[in-house]
Amino acid sequence: MAATVFHQAIGTLQSNGYLKNSGLHQEIRDGAVRLPLKGFKLELGVSKRACHSSGSRNFGVIQASVSQTSVVDPVLSPANKNTNEPRKKSNEAALILIRHGESLWNEKNLFTGCVDVPLTKRGVEEAIEAGKRISNIPVDMIYTSALIRAQMTAMLAMTQHRRKKVPIIIHNESEQARAWSQIFSEDTKKQSIPVIASWRLNERMYGELQGLNKQETADRYGKEQVHEWRRSYDVPPPNGESLEMCAERAVAYFKDEIEPQLLSGKNVMIAAHGNSLRSIIMYLDKLTSQEVISLELSTGIPMLYIFKEGRFIRRGSPVAPSEAGVYAYTRTLALYRQKLDEMVN
Ligand SMILES: O=C(O)[C@H](O)COP(=O)(O)O
Structure with missing residues (x-):
């Protein structure tokens, strides 16, 4: 029997087919978002109310209604509470990606590239807001x-x-x-999270x-030229890195250093x-070099992936700490959140 698990706005459809405000500008092909979760059906509807406001690139608010067709999550199912079956050890891990909040040069x-500029007050607030969204x-x-x-x-x-x-x-x-x-206390170590900084996750060298100034550069060299550089x-900007060159070091770092941690079950956050x-x-979603061109990331918006059985499953951007969509399908995350709730009560 199908039961609707959640129903919510997941973003704003733009004319280029990407979802804005979902953190990741998620691609829609033939009106369908790819949602690689077995046993779930995603239905999309475009709210006419918000459609096609003139002068705007927004083409409507996408509503996602996800129905469970066959898979029942053991954590969410009260019927399974008293089962004596041993729980299978989960081999999944969460991966959170966050682009830094607004910097003084974004403003x-x-x-900016590799120039080391701090956040604005707004950037600080964006980072705190991102933290709230992933606090569970x-x-x-x-x-x-770095x-x-x-x-x-x-x-x-x-x-x-x-x-x-x-x-x-x-x-x-x-x-x-x-x-x-x-650190000389094992207990203190357990209460800490190692933060590893690497230049290989730096912004591309511009x-x-x-x-x-981006606008002045476009006025001087032409919009097309600047768009090509960006x-x-x-195509690298003069004496800088192309996205391909940036990918060579950033993706290699991800594969060499971060993927093994995910494989061992560690939950990872990347701030870059x-x-x-x-x-x-581009690597996680297997985008082509053509597809990545229209991928834009907003500052300070966290994006969640689940790494499971060697695959990365994109879960979009949590809009609130207790958003049903994040916990509905992931037993490990649901259990973690339940434990946090118990700790507080
Ligand atoms: O380095 C910069 O200027 C920005 O952080 C990224 O710039 P872009 O959106 O022009 O690539």
Whole structure:
């Protein structure tokens, strides 16, 4: 028997077929969002009320109605509460991606790349809001770029987490740094989350565009040229990195360092940048170099993936800490949240 599990707005359909405000601008082909979950049926409807406002690129609010057809989640099913069957060990892990909050150069509309600029007040608020949205999702390891805007975002987001573990930056840069940052209590270690920073998650190096105003650069070199520098896959800006070059180091880092953690069941958060995350999403979602061109990420919006049986399942962007869509299908996440609730009550 089919039972509707949740029904909610998941974003705004744009003319280019992507969903805005879902964190990830999710692709819709032939009116259907790909939702790779067995046993669930996704029905989409476009709310006419919000359709096609003139001068806007928004083409309507997408409503998703997800029906469970055959799979029953053991956590959500009271009938399974008293079963004596041993629970299968779950081999899934959560992966959260966050683009840093607004930086002082985002605000000034300057090409930033690898220049190390902090967050604005609004960026700080975005990071805190992102933290609220993921405050019920387990985080065992945090990866950030070497840049302060990503590190601020990760740290501020974690101030909102209900588990209250302490994120601690790991200093492996020298023998002395390692020795001087040791922790001598196993209990304290258990209450902390290692934060690993790597330049390989940095924003793409924008070459000689760094520090230039985006609008002035478009006025000077032409809109098309600047669009090509910003969004083509393999054309680098003058003396900078193309998205392809950025992907070479960011995706290699993801595969070498982060994927093994997910495979071992660790829940991971990555705080990074527009282009390093676009390249990682290209890998996770198997986008072509053509498809990635229209992928845009908003600042400070967390995106959730579930890593299960070697596959990445995109779960979109949690809009609220207790959003049903996040917990409805994932026994591990539902159990984690239940434990948090019990800890508080
Ligand atoms: O580095 C920058 O300027 C931005 O963070 C990303 O810029 P883009 O959207 O122009 O690639």
